[in-house]
Amino acid sequence: MVEPPGEATVVARSDVVVVGGGPAGFSAAVAARREGASVTMIERYPYLGGLAAGGMVLVLDDMHNGDEVTTTGICTEMIDRMARVGACVFPPPEERGQSHELYRKWARWGAFDFRAQTKPAPIVMAASFDPDGWKRIANEMIAEAKVDVRLHSWFSRAVMDGNRIKGVICETKAGRQAIMGDVVIDATGDLDVAAAAGANFVHGSYILTTVFRLGGVDTEAAERFRFEEPETYALVDRQAKRTMGGSWDLWWLKTPLPGVVWCNCPHMTGLDGLTVEDITKADFEGRKRIYALVDFVRANMPGFENCFVVDVAPQLGVRQTRLLEGDYVVTKEDVMERVHFPDTVARGRDYYTPYSAMLPKGIDNMIVAGRHYSATESAQKMSREIPPCMSMGQSAGIAAALAVAAGIQPRAVTPQAICARVRAQGGDPGDRPSANAKLLEKAA
Template structure:
């Protein structure tokens, strides 16, 4: 390998905060609003020019994990900041009513809720600004400066105005990729024991769909139609999801499966893989849309409305925290003494060629432990979202928007308690945390 030696240079410390949050996806949004509302001086860094993370940049357009099936009744179990977001989306006409998700293999039915990405971006802007968060868009974090082996001093970022640093007392990693945890030396892992990572998907939206026909005959028969006609197309994924959006004739498609040339999953924390994945994703979108038009009722006169700004990444690095949430915890509806909220989304594993769903039975939800947000090795860091501490199977459930809101709200609250009590997040009183969360609308189970 060839190397270029960079000349030593000074980096401007352009700001300081009590709580510095990396990433503006669902976990970062909830963490930032909560932290600022708690009274901490809060800055959020986001590489794009808008918030929402995969929910907007990758055009997910659907909140999963807000609901659970409790004793036969599908109910919303994620509240707190999530309620504020839902209410604002509703006001803007950017929210669908919850739609049913059919349980399989003895597991319970549940629900999900579609939204408009444009509305979500605006709602997130408003809520963060009103809370007093200093949002710094177009800020690509690239590293950390440590004040000791176990304490972060500042995040280093690249901007159009050059390289900068921002200092803080407490840091929350909501990057989805555990960037901050990785750079600061916390324990992280990627994929399962064989290195397998959940396959990414390039999402797309379709216009001029015949809603009635597509709901009656297209959506329910999609997977059978892929099997029946798939050989005539190049469709790497044999099970998919299509659904209508808030506005007439607009549908979203979660169909593609993006792999490297050797068929293994793209690693969304690898620059080469990411670059390759973008054009490959759009190539697949064209092929899947051709199949929809030619084979799926309701799509004959449709057109391709939009492809996502980036390939949708489900999983990269996860921290190995003080507790690692497992498949058994999710499916066994397990309770934790340090619970910060609940999740009832099924395991949703994106394996080669198909997504495998395992629905919860029993009570229909498990509690999320605070220990999954606590990294090992770094004292002034919390981690929330899809890179929190879980096995790959546990993460396949915990990563969706609902539990990300829960984890973000808990991390923002915990950071504030840690600052007020001059304690490490790992050492705060979890009953104090739970009481503050409950008072702010969180359902703890």
């Protein structure tokens, strides 16, 4: 069936159009606006935050390499502002390190090095936050920056002039609406815009998760059970994980709300985050497993006797779908070997993102920022956490603003210019690799 041509009302024009209000898109919009560009941001949900807020991925990690906080800028600004209103908890610098006492204090906040080979894992900078705290602070920062935000707007098409993107079309309650701009940033997480524009990509797949929170939990009693009755705890914990059918080792973590815990589970494999059938199945199956777990832990796990479901994340936990095939494709070896690129513009804990991995081949006026950047499937699994995506977003927003100001293509903006402005905004773009890191130089 071929859909007949339709019409769309142009409702906004700006220098930069950001599609997706998640962590990367939010960072891009704020950064571009702070550089003086006019910005319109489009989001399909009725809130900002993406998987951080709507997906309830409630720990910001992969931002500390054991010696220093590596992912800063808008990410740390968000953390500090949430902490000031009681919506964020993280270990102070003097309590980061390796000791059994510190591990017991901070592990259930998710503030440990989850890649460490030693036990107990060292405590590092990671932040546990409340999803509505994120939404609140995101709204404040977007309003302060004077970004034009259009919620309830579902991206559907790219407006193209040859190989140049000129804007996007969204489906809304008011019908089709067009938002035009000089540079478009795809921060959709699924590469929706770039794919619609004709960019090359690979179709990846990873676990889907229906994240949820439980209230009425006596976290002190639950932790005593783990540390004072380790053998019994291990048996009960193992059965809880079997009931869910898939989870991380620490399937529940503390949150800033007393008695409310975050459960980044259950995990479901073999499902495609782009198909209606699979994501519908994940939503139904996930809730079924959640309530089976609640029945089990009420009866068997100390501290959970009176627990109840507070909420299930309104967004499904999708980790990998389309991955851009950009000017450069980051590999697993690049991430593992901590390769530092000449065009590095963003960083995670001890890996770096080149600007060329954010640029779609053959498409002009577009930058990609977020978990759908140009990387192999295995590399993306190691570099898709929220803080490095925010670092990417901040650099993308700045690059877009620089391109507009100079009247050039984003591809023509120099990485050095991007990094200089990221630093001026208080971020670390990774252009100066850590002195104690074992880094390699590799051409992009």
